[in-house]
């Protein structure tokens with residue numbers, strides 16, 4: 001569905017990804033692990049097509065749509081968006097369709113954010129905000145969900161709900177690529193890409 005082959009990436013001449021390869025097949029969950037600064041977010045952005053590799057290749061099967069949950073989304077707080085609007089925007093490349101309205105409601109209910117739908121994004125707690133952004137990613141009709149530390153800041157119950165939702169996506173044939181610092185979470189994956197610590 002999506003693969004990276006010997007991908008290299010760096011910022012201002014500083015190498016971050018060195019010949020990283022990963023295969024993301026339909027119905028699979030891939031975890032990207034590694035210490036702070038090892039390049040997890042960078043790899044996810046390369047896989048999602050937001051960053052172009054300096055060398056190596058990213059291949060996406062024809063028609064493969066990627067939904068991205070970035071780690072940082074400060075731009076959303078600058079807009080006067082409500083929770084309901086934020087989820088409906090479905091953020092990345094506009095994959096949201098009207099026909100998915102009932103599944104949107106269901107995802108919001110399950111993530112415990114349905115009652116927050118009229119609140120402004122900037123008024124939310126960290127965990128509430130994260131659940132809205134997860135919903136925004138998961139309502140998209142995508143073949144691959146690329147999620148950067150999706151459950152960071154979530155309590156145990158919300159984390160379990162997110163894992164259930166991801167399991168449902170995978171069983172329905174979608175692929176999930178997530179980064180995580182939580183060994184229990186990365187153990188859910190069928191395959192793990194471990195990035196090494198940056199050179200001191």
Ligand SMILES: Nc1ncnc2c1ncn2[C@@H]1O[C@H](COP(=O)(O)OP(=O)(O)OP(=O)(O)O)[C@@H](O)[C@H]1O
Nearest residue numbers: 011012016034035036037038039040041042043198
């Ligand atoms: N826009 C940028 N400009 C310059 N350097 C950057 C940029 N984004 C990331 N970096 C650097 O690239 C390296 C990898 O960053 P990245 O965010 O991919 O790591 P990470 O593994 O996701 O870290 P964390 O676990 O802290 O989220 C770090 O050294 C970081 O300082």
